[in-house]
Amino acid sequence: MSLSMLKGVWHYRGFIFGSVRREFESRYRGSLLGAAWTVLNPLAxxxxxxxIFSEVMRARLPGVDDKLAYSVFLCSGLLTWGLFSEVVSRCLTMFLDNANLLKKLSFPRICLPVVSACSSLVNFAIIFGLFCGFLLITGRLPGVALLAFPMLVALQLLFAIGLGMLLGLLNVFFRDVGQIFGIALQFWFWFTPIVYPLSILPEQIRRFVQLNPLSALIEAYQNLFLYGRWPQWSSLLPLLIVSGVLCMMALALFRARSGEMVDEL
Known part of the structure; x- marks a missing residue:
C-alpha cells in the first residue's frame, strides 16, 4: 500500500470506525438476541x-489420548477459517454493496477493504474471547507461544484482504466471480486440514493438500492452541509471498480500473 493510501486511510479513520460501528449495530437491530447471534451461529x-467427528465417528488425534484435544484442534481451525472466509466474502461484494456510497461521496476507495476487515475482526474477537475462556477453564491456555497469535492473524488478514480485494474488483466487471468463488470456498474448506490432521492422509493426497496456502497457517494455529508450540515461520514464508503478490496485483488493478468501476456499479 502506497504512502498516499495510508494517509488517506488515516485521514478517514473516523469514517472507518463509524462504518464498522453502524454495520455491527444494524446487523442485529430488531433482533431479540441482538449481538448474541455473533456467538450462537459459529457455536452451533x-x-x-x-x-459428528469426535463422538459419532470417534475421531481422535494420532498419539493424543484426550477427549478434549480434538475439540481444541477443531475450534482452532474453524474459528480462524471463519475469519478468513468472512473477510474474503465481505471484500468480494464490498464495491457492489456500497455502490450508492461510491457514487455520492468522495473518499478513498481503499477504506472499504479496511472496513470489511475491521468488521470481521470485531466478530472474531468476540468468538475468540469465548474460546480463550474455554482454554483457561480447562487449563489449556497456551503460555508464551500465545504472543505469536497476533502475527498469525496479521498474515491471515494480509492474504484475505489481498485475495478479497482482487476478487471484489473482478466481481464488479464480471458478476459470475462471486458465484464461482462461493462454490470454490466450499471445496477449499475440505482441502484445508481443519477437521482432520494432515498426518492421517495418504502421502500423495497430503502433498496435494500442502499446496493449499492456508494449510501451513491452519496447522500453525492448531499447534499453538493444542500443544503450545511456536509456529514454524519458514513454513509460512510461501503464504507471505503469495499474500504480497495478491496485494500488489489488487492495488495495480485498483489503480487501473478505479475510474471505470463507478460506471459499472
Missing part, C-alpha cells in the same frame, strides 16, 4: 462438527 457449527 462447532458443536455440530464436534459431535
Amino acid at each position: 457449527m462447532i458443536v455440530v462438527y464436534t459431535v
Whole structure:
C-alpha cells in the first residue's frame, strides 16, 4: 500500500470506525438476541462438527489420548477459517454493496477493504474471547507461544484482504466471480486440514493438500492452541509471498480500473 493510501486511510479513520460501528449495530437491530447471534451461529457449527467427528465417528488425534484435544484442534481451525472466509466474502461484494456510497461521496476507495476487515475482526474477537475462556477453564491456555497469535492473524488478514480485494474488483466487471468463488470456498474448506490432521492422509493426497496456502497457517494455529508450540515461520514464508503478490496485483488493478468501476456499479 502506497504512502498516499495510508494517509488517506488515516485521514478517514473516523469514517472507518463509524462504518464498522453502524454495520455491527444494524446487523442485529430488531433482533431479540441482538449481538448474541455473533456467538450462537459459529457455536452451533462447532458443536455440530464436534459431535459428528469426535463422538459419532470417534475421531481422535494420532498419539493424543484426550477427549478434549480434538475439540481444541477443531475450534482452532474453524474459528480462524471463519475469519478468513468472512473477510474474503465481505471484500468480494464490498464495491457492489456500497455502490450508492461510491457514487455520492468522495473518499478513498481503499477504506472499504479496511472496513470489511475491521468488521470481521470485531466478530472474531468476540468468538475468540469465548474460546480463550474455554482454554483457561480447562487449563489449556497456551503460555508464551500465545504472543505469536497476533502475527498469525496479521498474515491471515494480509492474504484475505489481498485475495478479497482482487476478487471484489473482478466481481464488479464480471458478476459470475462471486458465484464461482462461493462454490470454490466450499471445496477449499475440505482441502484445508481443519477437521482432520494432515498426518492421517495418504502421502500423495497430503502433498496435494500442502499446496493449499492456508494449510501451513491452519496447522500453525492448531499447534499453538493444542500443544503450545511456536509456529514454524519458514513454513509460512510461501503464504507471505503469495499474500504480497495478491496485494500488489489488487492495488495495480485498483489503480487501473478505479475510474471505470463507478460506471459499472
